[in-house]
Each structure stands twice: as C-alpha cells, then as structure tokens.
Amino acid sequence: MAASIGTPAPDFTATDSNGKPRSLAEFKGKTVVLEWTNRGCPYVRKHYDGGNMQGLQKKYADKGVVWLTVMSSAPGKEGYLTAGDANTHVKSVRAAPAAVLMDHDGKLGQLYGAMTTPHCFVIDKAGKLAYAGAIDDKPSTNSGDIPGATNYVAAALDALLAGKPVPTASTKAYGCSVKY
Helix, strand or coil, X not given: CCCCCCCECCCCEEEECCCCEEEHHHHCXXXXXXXXXXXXXXXXXXXXXXXXXXXXHHHHHCCCCEEEEEECXXXXXXXXXXXXXXXXXXXXXXXXXXXXXXXXXXXXXXXXXXXXXXXXXXECCCCEEEEEECCECCCCCCHHHCCCCCEHHHHHHHHHHCCCCCCCCECCCCCEECCC
16 A cells, blocks of 8 residues: 555665665654656656756755655666666766665555656655655646646645645656556
C-alpha cells in the first residue's frame, strides 16, 4: 500500500550514490522532498534542461529542506545509472539534491507508490506525508510551460515553511512510468 497524505511517511533505508546508507529517520524534524527521476524521460528533462528542478533544490535547501532524488530504474531499463554514473549526471546537470538514492530494486518506489518521473512527495517536520503527486499543473514536455505553471511542490513547501496547511495535498502525477 502506498503512503497516504496526513499519515506518518514510511521510513526507509536506501544507499545513496556515494555508498552511504540513508534513512528517513536520519532527517527527523526536517521537511523532506522525495523526487523520482529518470534522465531519459522528457518530462524530467523539461524540468532539468531549463534549470527548474535545480533551482527548487537550491532554493529550498537554503531554507533547511532536505531534497532527495530517487533513481528507481532497474538494471537494463531506461534511466538506469550506476552510482558513479549518477554522480556524474547530477554534476553535469548542476543538480543539488542532498543525496541521490539508488533504488534499483524498486523497494523505496513501491513503498511510496511512485508511478512516474517526476513523481514528488513532501514530508513535513513531524514526519507526515504532506504532499504527493506532480511537480506542477502543466503535464507537458515543454520547458516553456514552466513559468506559467502552478508548482505544487513549491506551494507545499512554502506553506509548510510558513506553518500553514498545504493548499493542494495530492495531485495526479504525470510523466514517464517508473522503470521497475
């Protein structure tokens, strides 16, 4: 069963791209974003080629948010990267997540019910799932749509940081299917 809004976010342990075990418990008391990604997906490229995702990662890291990028593509599937290749890719696109979680067996993705790339989850400081769904309301591959889009992840983070309820807690994620 996938994670549910308003309930404790499922704890996990996953190895990051530097070989370090990471867990949700490690970030207790912090707001956390889980962002599923696949470099081969045009919906992901929409947000990375234009700098949108990197900008969000940097903006919210400066506000104390922990941004974790999750790679769930299985070996032999589109988007699969070794840990070393993931580090090279993150550097090449100037991404700024706190860590890249390697989820080649799909356990983390299935725990949260991640279906697409990008699929985003926001966990509040109390450890509850506060948002799940699409990055924004423009399900296209055109980066020109970003400026006019409602960014659901940014809206959720801004609300949480201001101590307010998340305006839209759940949306239908769009993008490429996660390649489990």
